[in-house]
Amino acid sequence: MTIDWIHFTPLASLLGGIMLGVAAVGFILLNGRILGISGILGGLLVPRSGDTSWRLSFLIGLLLAPITMSLLAPELVRAPRIDSDNATVVLAGLLVGLGTLYGSGCTSGHGVCGLSRLSPRSLVATVAFMASGFAIVYVVRHIF
Template sequence: MMTEIAPTEFTPFVSLIGGMLIGTAAVLLMAFQGRIFGATGILAGFLTPVNSSDWAWRAVLLAGMVTGPLVYALFTGHFPAVDVPVTKGALLIGGFIVGIGVSYGSGCTSGHGVCGMARLSPRSIVATLSFMASTAVTVFVIRHIFGGA
């Protein structure tokens, strides 16, 4: 017996604002640091810094990512709702798979999909097409073959 598939939330305005903030952050990082905004690369460089000035900008950027919900709560009076409709085990497995993909793909969605595509990098275009196709196949298999939400 198949379970009912939950509807996907469509939030165009919130998504637009989030996309604009990510794009602005990417442009500012390139303008002021000459660096590409790839979240996993930023985290990796934070954990294994080359020097203290390289570590400092990464620490500030990561602190901004982590404190974002606090700023949101200051303006709205509540934290943003986060609904993760999968088990913790699925999150761990998914995180592990993403980590492997980031390693083999030499970057993540923010590095390739936002910055690399904007620079018309052939490698990033191929990487973005690859992970978008993988996402489409994964969603199809989970929703229509396994019958999950």
């Protein structure tokens, strides 16, 4: 293993992570909701009355993040590196959609909120999706 010192951003990532934690804590303490993106989005697909507006408001805020940040702090905006072809992106999206609802959470719901709640269930899920991610990247980058 070698460390990628060129792309490694310990301070920015720690600061961004703290912001994610503050957002997750704010959501449960102010709105009484778990900040889990797959759950919030999944709950909108078969809407139940009285259960949609909080999801929509949160998602509107999330979608407005890049434009507001490029207005307020354009020097912090970096272009994403997306090397995957369209077929890979489609397959990846399908697996993420299926898997997050089947396993009841993603990096935010199980990862950030679940680990913060010290939930054994979320710890198992986080270890599982991390392991699966490590394995797939190993296979794609080092075997094929």
